[in-house]
Amino acid sequence: MQEKINRWIWISLPILVIGLIILYWIEKNEVKEFTRNLFYMDTYIYVKIEAKDEKKATEALEQVEQIYDSYHKLADRYQAYDGIVNLYTIYHNTDPDATLTIDERLYDMIAYGKEWYEKSHGKLDISMGNIIDVWNHYRTMQTGIPSQEELMLHDTGSIQDIILLDHNQIQNNHVNIDLGAIAKGYATEMAGNYLESIGITSYLINAGGNVKVGKPSHKDTYSIGIEDPNSTVGDVFKIIYGKNISVVTSGGYERYYEYEGKKYHHIIDPDTNMPSSYMKSVTVITEDSRLGDVLSTVLFLLPIEEGKALVDTLPVEAIWYDNNDVIITSKGIANYEQK
Amino acid sequence: MTYQKITRLSMLLTLSLLLSILESMIPIFNGMIPGIKIGLANIILVMVLYLYGAKETFAIALLRVLLMGILRTGLFNIHFFFSLAGTICSVGIMTFAKKTKLSMIGVSILGSIFHSIGQIIIAIYLLHLPNLIYYLPWMILGSMITGAIIGYFAKTVLKQFKNTL
Amino acid sequence: MNKNDGIMIGVILILCLLSILIFAKWDKKGDKIAIVYYQDEVILTIDLAKNEKKDYQVMGKNGTVIIEVNQDKIRVKQENSPLHICSKQGYISKNTESIVCLPNQIVIQIQTKNAIDTVVH
Numbered sequence: 086m087q088e089k090i091n092r093w094i095w096i097s098l099p100i101l102v103i104g105l106i107i108l109y110w111i112e113k114n115e116v117k118e119f120t121r122n123l124f125y126m127d128t129y130i131y132v133k134i135e136a137k138d139e140k141k142a143t144e145a146l147e148q149v150e151q152i153y154d155s156y157h158k159l160a161d162r163y164q165a166y167d168g169i170v171n172l173y174t175i176y177h178n179t180d181p182d183a184t185l186t187i188d189e190r191l192y193d194m195i196a197y198g199k200e201w202y203e204k205s206h207g208k209l210d211i212s213m214g215n216i217i218d219v220w221n222h223y224r225t226m227q228t229g230i231p232s233q234e235e236l237m238l239h240d241t242g243s244i245q246d247i248i249l250l251d252h253n254q255i256q257n258n259h260v261n262i263d264l265g266a267i268a269k270g271y272a273t274e275m276a277g278n279y280l281e282s283i284g285i286t287s288y289l290i291n292a293g294g295n296v297k298v299g300k301p302s303h304k305d306t307y308s309i310g311i312e313d314p315n316s317t318v319g320d321v322f323k324i325i326y327g328k329n330i331s332v333v334t335s336g337g338y339e340r341y342y343e344y345e346g347k348k349y350h351h352i353i354d355p356d357t358n359m360p361s362s363y364m365k366s367v368t369v370i371t372e373d374s375r376l377g378d379v380l381s382t383v384l385f386l387l388p389i390e391e392g393k394a395l396v397d398t399l400p401v402e403a404i405w406y407d408n409n410d411v412i413i414t415s416k417g418i419a420n421y422e423q424k
Numbered sequence: 425m426t427y428q429k430i431t432r433l434s435m436l437l438t439l440s441l442l443l444s445i446l447e448s449m450i451p452i453f454n455g456m457i458p459g460i461k462i463g464l465a466n467i468i469l470v471m472v473l474y475l476y477g478a479k480e481t482f483a484i485a486l487l488r489v490l491l492m493g494i495l496r497t498g499l500f501n502i503h504f505f506f507s508l509a510g511t512i513c514s515v516g517i518m519t520f521a522k523k524t525k526l527s528m529i530g531v532s533i534l535g536s537i538f539h540s541i542g543q544i545i546i547a548i549y550l551l552h553l554p555n556l557i558y559y560l561p562w563m564i565l566g567s568m569i570t571g572a573i574i575g576y577f578a579k580t581v582l583k584q585f586k587n588t589l
Numbered sequence: 590m591n592k593n594d595g596i597m598i599g600v601i602l603i604l605c606l607l608s609i610l611i612f613a614k615w616d617k618k619g620d621k622i623a624i625v626y627y628q629d630e631v632i633l634t635i636d637l638a639k640n641e642k643k644d645y646q647v648m649g650k651n652g653t654v655i656i657e658v659n660q661d662k663i664r665v666k667q668e669n670s671p672l673h674i675c676s677k678q679g680y681i682s683k684n685t686e687s688i689v690c691l692p693n694q695i696v697i698q699i700q701t702k703n704a705i706d707t708v709v710h
Binding site: 502503527530533547551552553558564565568 | 590597
Binding site: 101115307308310311321339 | 599600602603606607610611614617704705706707708709710
């Protein structure tokens with residue numbers, strides 16, 4: 086009898102131990118989701134990553150917040166921060182002839198803006214800070230619209246006055262630089278690239294109109310809904326399925342005000358100094374969130390036919406939601422629809 | 425084949441049918457836990473396997489499925505294929521297991537387990553329900569218990585059987 | 590029973606427990622829908638995310654089958670069959686679970702809704 090019990094113990098013990106080890110191993114290697122909500126650049130930002138190790142995930146989210154924080158500060162033109170040369174410092178620099186050494190990231194963003202001024206034939210104009218401020222003022226007051234004279238008065242400084250020198254130096258001849266169409270896409274792209282660089286390939290970042298995703302761990306693609314511009318409750322009119330892509334929407338339906346029955350939104354056409362009105366929204370699918378951010382603004386300011394011609398020359402896809410609620414898509418959009 | 429053998433095999437076949445029918449009539453044996461049946465008729469299969477061999481067991485098993493179909497559940501419907509798949513898997517593994525160092529109870533447990541596996545596989549195929557695989561571990565756990573009981577019965581009865589024969 | 594039986598039982602036991610634990614993790618989180626089939630045809634789709642308590646009646650082969658939804662769980666409440674296996678099974682709520690009513694040829698499966706990961710606006 087004693088022998089029998091001993092035998093049972095010797096058989097069952099190792100099996101039990103092995104079982105527990107396997108269980109521990111499974112638990113340890115299980116991919117978990119970690120999320121964080123941030124608020125930078127006037128936008129709620131949602132970050133979700135999938136990782137095995139909680140410590141690593143928390144550190145990664147911390148770093149992502151750091152990235153948004155620094156881009157937020159660099160692109161802030163209303164406030165100065167200690168030890169940072171940002172858009173505010175550049176604009177409020179009293180000596181217009183001085184050259185300033187700026188952070189490489191800010192330099193890159195301004196260079197990108199200048200590059201896209203050329204490529205978009207002036208539709209993307211980062212020198213419009215003052216005009217945007219006029220419109221922001223009227224949008225807050227909601228009591229009228231600025232006259233052409235008032236707008237002309239504030240139309241000071243042009244893109245040519247922003248002079249980038251070597252070694253991250255800028256010579257700004259009192260231009261109020263606005264990176265509203267660039268900074269969010271830049272920060273999002275950098276956050277995504279950072280996550281990939283530390284081996285977190287399954288992630289989803291939603292910075293308002295600016296989404297960037299990696300490759301999900303449990304399925305083939307992430308699904309990204311595009312909000313219906315007519316919906317007040319956030320209905321979706323199309324779902325994009327994809328991995329390692331960025332989806333960026335520009336629309337006039339979120340930040341706007343009404344005056345005398347007409348809607349005035351926040352995306353200003355540099356050619357007219359007025360909000361554009363070619364469509365209700367446009368969505369761009371790219372690999373690069375920076376390009377997505379810039380291009381969605383440019384496409385919003387272009388008639389749809391011209392926009393389509395531009396999209397065909399670039400490795401991107403786009404979806405327009407026109408003023409008659411007709412949805413127009415570029416040629417390759419089928420790659421992002423559910424099979 | 426001697427007359428004696430034919431008589432005994434027919435008798436065992438009848439017994440297995442009787443046990444199957446008995447089991448389906450007594451609620452305790454049936455549907456206590458969904459998906460798990462005790463399978464009393466398997467006592468006979470285990471006995472035949474140890475008394476005669478694989479060929480005879482297969483014959484009895486297939487005949488039992490066929491006759492149960494004719495008598496109770498109907499031929500070539502889903503129940504028929506469930507029992508056919510279960511029986512073939514069960515007798516197949518028991519024939520193999522008998523050659524190893526397992527005892528009669530071990531062989532019977534394996535038989536029960538593979539009966540479940542066979543049924544689940546055919547159910548997944550016929551019902552197009554791949555999700556049924558999630559129930560397999562539970563069914564195997566149940567089968568281990570029923571298999572052990574069946575094996576114990578078979579062993580006890582076989583001992584008496586051999587003494588009387 | 591001998592030593593070999595013990596080893597075999599032990600190994601199978603652990604494999605079973607492991608697969609049960611692993612399968613438990615395969616239950617996808619998110620809103621669920623229950624799909625009711627009669628002979629391979631979808632006859633009813635029930636949203637389990639609405640958190641309601643409601644009975645549904647469908648026709649099975651042996652007559653009416655009453656399906657009860659309670660919060661996010663679903664079960665077969667009443668049906669006509671010799672063994673009542675599927676009404677004895679009770680509630681299911683995970684996408685790894687299903688109810689099969691063989692005599693009535695009714696099958697209930699649970700799926701996770703294909704939810705959108707995020708919305709761009």
